Amino acid sequence: MVLAADGGERVTSEVAVLGAGMHPWGKWGRSFVEYGTAAARAALADAGVDWRDVGSIVGADTVRGGYPGYVAGATFAKALGWQGARVTSVYAACASGAQAINTARTQILAGLADVVLVVGADAAPKGFFRPAGGDRHDDPDWLRFRVLGATNPTYFGLYARRRMAVHGDTPEDFALVKVKNAAAGALNPNARYRKTVTAEEVAASAVVADPLRLLDICATSDGAAALVLSSMEFARRHGAADPVRIRAVSTVTPTYPTTVLDLPDIATDSAAAVAPADGTFRASIALAAYEEAGIGPDDLSLAEVYDLSTALELQWYEDLGLCGEGEGAKLLREGATAPGGRIPVNPSGGLASFGEAVPAQAIAQVCELTWQLRGTAGARQVAGARAGITANQGLFGHGSSVVAVR
Amino acid sequence: MSRTRTPVVTGWFAGEGDNFRLLGTRCSACASVFFPREDGFCRNPGCPGGDLDEVPLSPRGRVWSYTDSRYRPPAPYVSDPELPWQPYTLIAVELEAERMVVLGQAAPGVSVADLEVGMEVEVVPGVLDEDAGTTRTARTTLTTWCWRPTGVSA
Numbered sequence: 001m002v003l004a005a006d007g008g009e010r011v012t013s014e015v016a017v018l019g020a021g022m023h024p025w026g027k028w029g030r031s032f033v034e035y036g037t038a039a040a041r042a043a044l045a046d047a048g049v050d051w052r053d054v055g056s057i058v059g060a061d062t063v064r065g066g067y068p069g070y071v072a073g074a075t076f077a078k079a080l081g082w083q084g085a086r087v088t089s090v091y092a093a094c095a096s097g098a099q100a101i102n103t104a105r106t107q108i109l110a111g112l113a114d115v116v117l118v119v120g121a122d123a124a125p126k127g128f129f130r131p132a133g134g135d136r137h138d139d140p141d142w143l144r145f146r147v148l149g150a151t152n153p154t155y156f157g158l159y160a161r162r163r164m165a166v167h168g169d170t171p172e173d174f175a176l177v178k179v180k181n182a183a184a185g186a187l188n189p190n191a192r193y194r195k196t197v198t199a200e201e202v203a204a205s206a207v208v209a210d211p212l213r214l215l216d217i218c219a220t221s222d223g224a225a226a227l228v229l230s231s232m233e234f235a236r237r238h239g240a241a242d243p244v245r246i247r248a249v250s251t252v253t254p255t256y257p258t259t260v261l262d263l264p265d266i267a268t269d270s271a272a273a274v275a276p277a278d279g280t281f282r283a284s285i286a287l288a289a290y291e292e293a294g295i296g297p298d299d300l301s302l303a304e305v306y307d308l309s310t311a312l313e314l315q316w317y318e319d320l321g322l323c324g325e326g327e328g329a330k331l332l333r334e335g336a337t338a339p340g341g342r343i344p345v346n347p348s349g350g351l352a353s354f355g356e357a358v359p360a361q362a363i364a365q366v367c368e369l370t371w372q373l374r375g376t377a378g379a380r381q382v383a384g385a386r387a388g389i390t391a392n393q394g395l396f397g398h399g400s401s402v403v404a405v406r
Numbered sequence: 407m408s409r410t411r412t413p414v415v416t417g418w419f420a421g422e423g424d425n426f427r428l429l430g431t432r433c434s435a436c437a438s439v440f441f442p443r444e445d446g447f448c449r450n451p452g453c454p455g456g457d458l459d460e461v462p463l464s465p466r467g468r469v470w471s472y473t474d475s476r477y478r479p480p481a482p483y484v485s486d487p488e489l490p491w492q493p494y495t496l497i498a499v500e501l502e503a504e505r506m507v508v509l510g511q512a513a514p515g516v517s518v519a520d521l522e523v524g525m526e527v528e529v530v531p532g533v534l535d536e537d538a539g540t541t542r543t544a545r546t547t548l549t550t551w552c553w554r555p556t557g558v559s560a
């Protein structure tokens with residue numbers, strides 16, 4: 001199956017989203033298995049599909065649940081009741097959920113399965129994410145903590161300060177992102193934080209990693225999200241005549257040499273011998289999704305981006321091509337990315353309102369696209385939504401972008 | 407009681423005083439430079455692979471960005487939980503010759519208020535912890551590298 005480069009007929013490259021479900025985000029103090037199973041049941045009920053009719057299950061792994069977390073697909077299959085389905089478990093840091101979606105899509109498009117259940121769930125620790133235990137001098141994630149004490153928020157602080165110096169962004173701009181996303185999250189029953197936040201409250205919160213404050217940085221959460229995906233043919237037979245369709249899943253790697261200091265690295269690659277590619281890794285993630293989907297930024301109704309920090313949301317505006325380089329804060333100030341704006345970003349409330357539940361988060365982004373494209377997003381509905389994109393980046397050269405249309 | 411000085415990672419830096427340098431490796435086939443050092447293979451996808459020779463990095467660069475850590479990082483970062491947390495500054499430094507950015511802690515006493523993007527900094531020896539790994543018979547000072555402003559502004 002070859003995608004038409006000219007944006008022509010590509011119906012056979014799409015898969016249908018039959019069902020979407022979540023377990024609400026929070027700090028519930030229970031097992032990730034419980035959350036994932038609840039989300040899976042919700043997605044199956046939404047799809048009107050019996051679990052016993054699912055041909056394949058793909059789990060997005062968590063590194064925080066011990067062995068069951070490393071074999072998440074089997075863990076959820078057992079919890080739902082063994083029924084003989086093909087099983088896959090994938091890990092790709094923050095992009096784990098998107099790789100699970102892509103694995104399901106690939107199986108469907110290859111004719112290996114008609115209906116696939118995708119599940120991601122996490123139970124997050126209190127405080128900073130930390131590396132796995134042991135004395136591991138060959139693990140860059142261990143080394144950045146050992147040598148520098150460089151937590152995730154310090155990287156977010158570096159990016160934010162760089163934007164202030166290069167583009168003239170201000171802490172007030174960053175706070176506006178939080179204000180926007182908190183207002184959206186207040187309308188979302190699955191969000192962990194459901195209170196509006198003022199710019200004054202952001203400014204009054206403690207500095208975590210200069211220039212970013214506590215309310216600029218996303219928390220770590222418990223939560224789960226699931227999707228039931230199927231072939232277009234199965235969807236028709238199932239009575240879903242006009243389902244939300246996933247048209248592209250980008251999971252590209254960076255190109256050597258990298259020029260942005262990405263988590264968990266202590267240095268970038270050297271560009272002394274090889275000239276870097278045009279554009280950053282993040283931009284290349286979105287570009288690959290646009291090319292595969294045959295659409296561009298102007299075709300989008302909404303975007304769900306990985307706002308690990310407020311400043312990073314502005315970065316994504318530029319990497320997704322919603323505006324030119326350095327114009328992210330301007331786009332925000334104009335209200336273009338707010339509800340009712342030209343291109344609402346994070347109508348779900350984003351990570352600002354959810355906190356990160358790593359393997360569930362990229363799946364949750366696609367759940368939000370699904371509800372928005374169906375027109376069932378309630379008080380946070382983007383009017384007339386026809387096409388949406390997600391964007392995400394994680395450790396170790398992982399990132400993802402999913403395009404869904406209706 | 408004896409006191410020994412141990413680098414936090416072996417082979418990443420060497421030298422004393424003005425001769426202190428970060429150590430990377432350079433591919434003999436394509437001249438790509440790596441820090442942290444690659445000793446097993448060249449990561450340039452267009453390179454057939456060459457010997458990786460140790461090479462000192464430029465001692466001076468310019469601030470790419472900076473931040474600080476207001477809260478105590480988790481282990482394996484070494485800090486005494488009995489003592490109040492003292493925030494430290496992190497600086498990402500752009501090395502012109504190597505065309506790369508290298509992260510490091512700022513020298514003690516350098517706060518974010520002392521820094522601006524583009525300012526010149528130099529690499530200096532630093533101490534990560536005075537007593538990490540201390541036993542009854544030996545005290546170990548854990549050494550590292552730090553970035554310190556040279557006084558030349560952006």
Ligand SMILES: [Zn+2]
Pocket residue numbers: 433434435436437438448449450453454455456
């Ligand atoms: Zn080479």
